[in-house]
Amino acid sequence: MSLENIRSVCEEVLSRVIPEREETEKALRIFREVSSYLEPVLNELKYPYKITLEGSVSRGTHLRDDTDLDVFILIRYEGMRREWLEGLINKIAVVLDRFKPKKLYASHPYLRFKVEGIEVDVVPAFMALNVSEVRTAVDRTVFHTNFVKSRLSKDQVNEVRLLKRFFKGIEVYGAEIRTEGFSGYLTELLIIYYGDFINTIKGLSTWTPPQVVDFLKLYEDLKDYVRLYGRKPLILPDPVDSRRNVAAALSMKSFSTAVLAAKMFLEKPSLKFFYPQVDVSELSWDNIVSYISSRKTSIVGYLIHYLEGTSPDIIWGELKKCLRRGINVLKSYDFEVLDTSIWCDEVNTAVLLYEVPQEELTPYVLHKGPKVFRDVEVRRFLDKYLKSSDVVGPWISDYGELIILKPRKYKTSLEVLLNESKVILHAKHIVNYKVVKLGDLANLYLGNDNFKIWLYKFTHKKPLWL
Template sequence: TMEALGIEVGMAILNGQKSFTEHPYISGMFKGMEVDMVPCFAVSSAEKIKSSVDRTPYHARYILNNTDPAMRDEMRLMKKFMKGIGTYGAEPHVRGFSGYLCEIITLYYGGFLNALKAVAEWKEGVKLNFGNGEGNFSRVAMIFYDPVDGRRNVASAVHVDTLSRFITAARRYMESPDRRFFFPNKREPFDEKGIRARLDIRGSTLISVSFRRPNVLDDILHSQIWKTESAIEKRLHYYGFDPLRSVHSVTEREVIFVFELATNQLSETYVHEGPVPWVNNADNFLKVWENNPYGAPFILEGRWRVVRKRPFRDAGNMILKEATQLGVGKDMNPNSIIIRDHDETIEHVDKAILTEMLDPRYPWEN
C-alpha cells in the first residue's frame, strides 16, 4: 500500500519518527534541516485527490509556473513577516496562514508591499479569487479560492483574531516600517512581584484550570484546547463571574487554562429575569416565587423579575461541580481537573503566559 511504502521510504531516507495526520508520515532531519516526508497519491488533477496532501504537488507546480525568482523573494518576505507577527501556520495552535496561502496572497497583489497595502484595507469576510473559485463557505474569517481547486478555501484555518492581527500589523508597517515586524525582540516575562502589581492595579483575580494532558496528536490536542477554553469561559460568563481574558499553556503533563475574572466571589443573590406580565405563564412565574425568602417578584423595564439565590458563588467550585457538563474537548478528562486559586496560579503557572495576559502587546511592539 502507499501507506506502507511511504513509511518504508521515509524511514530509509530520514530514519526519523512516525507521525500522523490523515495518514502516517515520517519526520526527521535531512542535511541539517527538519523535514516531513509525507506520501501522496499521484492523481491526474487536483479535483481527484484522495487525501488533502495530494494537492501539494499541484500547489508547488502552480507557484513555480506563475512566478519568477524576484516574486519568490517577495513571497519569502511575506512568510518572514507572518512569522514575525505570529500569524504563520495553519496548525490549530496558530489558526493562521499556511505557507501556500502566504504565497498566493503575495502573488495575487503582485508583491509584498502591494499585498500589505491591500491587507490594510481588509475586513472580516474578505474574498479573493483568481477566477476559478466557486461556492460559499460558512463560518470562516476569509475566503481565498484555491487556484488549483476552485472548490477549496485555502484560508479555512484562519481565525478572525489571526486575520485581525494581520490587518493591524499591515497597517502599522505601512505607517512605520520596522525590522521588528520580521525580527521581534524577545519579551522578558514579568516576575511574580510585577504580576501581582498589575493585578492589584486592575483589581481582578486569577483562577487556573488544569487537565491531565491527553495522549493525542498535537493538532487534535490544540483543537480541543480552544474548544475547552471557550466552553469554560462561556460558563463563567453564564454564572456571572465576568471573565476579562483567558490564556492557556501546554506542558508535558498538563494543559493549563488561566482566566482573569472581575471577581471570583459573587454575592449570595442575583436578579432573575421572568416573563412579560401579559403572557399566559406570567401567573405561573408569580406562583413559583410567591414564598421567595429573598423578596416578592417585581416589574422592571416591562418584565417580572425576582431576587433569587445564586447556584454558585465561587468560580472554582462552579467549574468542579459543572465539570462533566462544560462541553470541553472529548479527550479532556473532567476527573483530572485541578483548580488553582489566585495565589496558586501566580506561583504555579508559567510567567510568560501571565505576562501575555496582563500586557498583551503585539510582537512588533516589544
Template sequence: MNPSLQGVITDVLREVVPSQEEKDAIRRLQDKLLTRAYAVVKQRYSIEPVFTGSIAKGTWMAGAKDIDLFLMFHERVPRDELERTGLDVAKQIVQDMGGRWEIAYAEHPYLRAQIEGHKVDIVPAYDVKDASKIKSAVDRTPHHVRYIQSALDKNLLNEVRLLKKFCVGAGVYGSDLKTEGFSGYLCELLVVEYGTFEDVLRAVVQWRPGTIIDVEEHHAEASLKKKFPHDPLVVIDPVDPNRNVAAVLSLENFLVFIRRAREFLQEPKFSAFFRLPVMAPSMEELQRHLDERQTRFVFIRFSTPDVLDDVLWPQLRKCTERVRTLLEENEFEVLRTGIWSSDVATVLVIELLVDELPAIQKRRGPSAFDAASSKSFLDHYRGYNVFLEDGFWAVEFKRKNRNAMELLRAFLGEGESELRAKGVPSYVAAALHEDVELATGEHVARLLRRFDSLRAFMYNYFHRNLV
C-alpha cells in the same frame, strides 16, 4: 519604494535568504534521499518519491532545515497497505542513511526523521490526478508544489520569504489550529495575486472581513460570499476550487495582520520581522499585576491530553467557552479568558470581576399589560416575592450559586460522560475526570512558580497591546 522601506527590506533579506552553502547542502541531501528512495522502492513497490514543501517550491527561509519527501502510491492501493508499506519504505530509507526516526501521526502515520542535521518527514500519499478528489488531506500537497512552481515568478521567491518572516514577526504565521494564522502556501498565493512584499501589504491594509481572492477566477464572488459567509478571508485554492486556503485564519489574527501591515508601511522597522521570546517574569512582577487588577483569577489545571495540537486546541477553546457560559449563566461576569498548554500540563485561565454574589437574585418578567405572559410568569413564580417595577413584573428569590469556585467545583467534579453531555469535548473531559486542580489566590501563585512558561504566558496576558 521609499528609501527607508528599501533599507529595511535589504537588511531583512540578508537574514531570510539561504546562503549558497545552505542551498548546496540541502541539494546534496535531497540527491542522497532520492537516490536511496529509488533504490528501496524499485526492489518491491510501484511508488514515486517526490519532494514537497517550501524547499521544493524554493520559498524556504534561511535556517529552516525541514525536508518533506512524499511517497506517492497509486490511488487504487488500499489505505491500510499504503500506511503499512509507506512506513516500511520510509524506515528503510532512514536506516540506510544512518538517521534516527519516530512515527508521527496526522490523518495517517508518517515518519519523522533526523538525517545529517535536517528534519526529514517521509509521508505516504495518494497520487491523485484531481486535487479536488483527494483520498487523504496530504494528497493535495504535491499539487500545491506544482502550482507554485508554475505560477510564482522566480523573481518573487524572496518576496514570499519577506512575507513569511513578516507574519512570524506579527505572531500570525502557522496554519495549525493552535496558531490559527497564515500558512506558507497562503503567503505564496498572496504574492502570486499581488506581486511584491510591499504590494501585498498595500493590498492588505484595504482588506475588510469577507475579503475574497480567487487567483484563477474559479467562482463568481457572490457565490463565494454565500459559500464562506463567516470567514474573514477567503482565498480559493487554485488546485481545489471548493477549498478556502485561509479557512483556519481567526478574525483576531486577520485584524492583527492588517494592523501590523499599516504600521509597517507608515514606519518601516527591522524589528517588525522578528518576534522576541518572552522571558518568564519574576513572581513579584506578576503578583503586582494580579493585585493591581483587583479581579479574581481562577486557574483550571489538568494533564495535557496526548493528542495532536490540531485536535487538542479546538477542544481547549470549546471547553473554555463552556466554562465561560456556565459562569455567565449564573451571573458571574467573565472579564477575559486564556489558555496555556505545555506537554505535561494545561491551564485554563478565567478572570472574573467577582467570585462571590449576593444571596438574593432578581429576575425581570414581562410587561404587566401582556396578559398571557403575565399569567405564565406568575404561575411559574407562585410562592415567591413577586412585585411590579416600572410596569414590568419582577421576582426575587434565593440565588442557587453564590460562589464561583463552588459552581466550578461541582461542574468539574462530574464524571467523564456527564462532562461530555454538558458540552466538554472528549479528550478534555477525560483529562478533567482523571486529574483536575481548581486554583485561586495563593494556589494560582503556586502554579505560576511551578511553570516558567506559564509565567511568560501571563506576562503576555497582562501586556496585550496592539497600539
C-alpha cells in the same frame, strides 16, 4: 509612509532570513538520506511510487534556522485506505527507527522525527495524475508545489520570506488549529498575486471581510463567492482547485491582526513587526502578579494534563472547544469573561485561562417572575417561593412583575470551574486537571520560558508590535 524606511527595514530582515547555502545543502542531503531508507520498503510494493520533496525547501522559500522537510511518498494504488496506510507507515517506522519517529495523524497517518536538528515529516499520499483525482488535502500538495514553482520568480522568493517573517512576528503564520493563520502556500500566493512584500502589505492594509483575492476571476459579485465558499474573512480560490478556499482556516482574529499590523507597519515601519521583543525586566513573577492586582481583575482556569503523543491539531481542537464551553458556562452563572487564552506545550501539558472582572459575586441574584395578571403562572411562582426561607421576597416591581432575590448556585468563578468541569472539559484526550488561580501557576512560570512569555502576553494584552 516612507518607502525608504520600509526598504531599510526589509533589507535588515532579509539579512537575517535568507538561509546560508550550507543549511539548504544539509536539508537536501537529509532528504536524500531519508529517501534511501524508504526505497527498500517501497520497492516491495507492487505499485508505482515516487518520493518527492514538498513544502518550503522544495519551493526555495524556507527561512534561516527554520528549516523542515516534507517528504512525500506518492503511490499509485487505487485501493489505498487508512488501514493499508497504517500498515505501510508501521513498516516505514521500522526502517527509520534510528530517528525515533512519532506517528501522527492528519487526513491519514504520517511520521515525524528529527535528523541533525531538522524536523522531517514522511507523508504517504495518493499519486493523483490530475486534480480531479485528488482524494485528500495531502494529495493536492504536489500540485501546489508545481504551481508555486511555475509562477514564483527568483526575486519573489525573498519577498515570500519577508512576508513569512512578518506573519510569524505578529503570530498569524500557520494554518494549523493552534494558530488559524496564513499557511505557507497562502503566503506564497499573496506574493504571486500582489508582486512583492510591500505591495502585499499595502493590499492587506485595505482588506475588509469578506475579502476576495482571486487569480481565476471566477465571479464579479461578492455574493457568488460567499455562496460558494461561505462567509469567510478571506476568500482565495485555489488556483489549482477552484472548489477550495486556500484561506478557509484563517480566523477573524488572525485576519484582523494582519490587517491592523499592515496599517501600523506602513505608518511606522520597524523590526518589531518581524522580531517582537519582550522587555526581560518585566518578566519577573512579582511583576505579573502586581500587574493583575493593579487592575483588580481575577484570572482563573485549568492546568491540564493530556495523553502524551496526541497530535497537536487534535489536542488544540479539543482545548479550543473546552475553552468556548468554559466561556458559555461562566456567562450562564453571571460571570463576565474579559479575555481567554490557551497555552499548550504539545507534549502533555496545557493551561486554559479566563480573566473575569471579579472572583466573587454577591450571594443573591435578581429573579423575575410573571406579571401579577397571569393567574396560573403567578400561583405556580408563589407556591414555589412564597414560603421558601432561601429567597428574599417576593415583591412587586414598578412594571407589575413578581420579583425575588434568589441564592446563587455559585458565588465564585472557581466554584463554577470546579463543579462544572465535567461539562467544560469533556474531551477524549484529557487525562487529569486542576482548577487554578494565577498564583497556582508560579512554578510553571518560573520553570518554563515558553509559558513565561505566553503568560506575559496574556496579562499585558497589547501585542508586542503595537
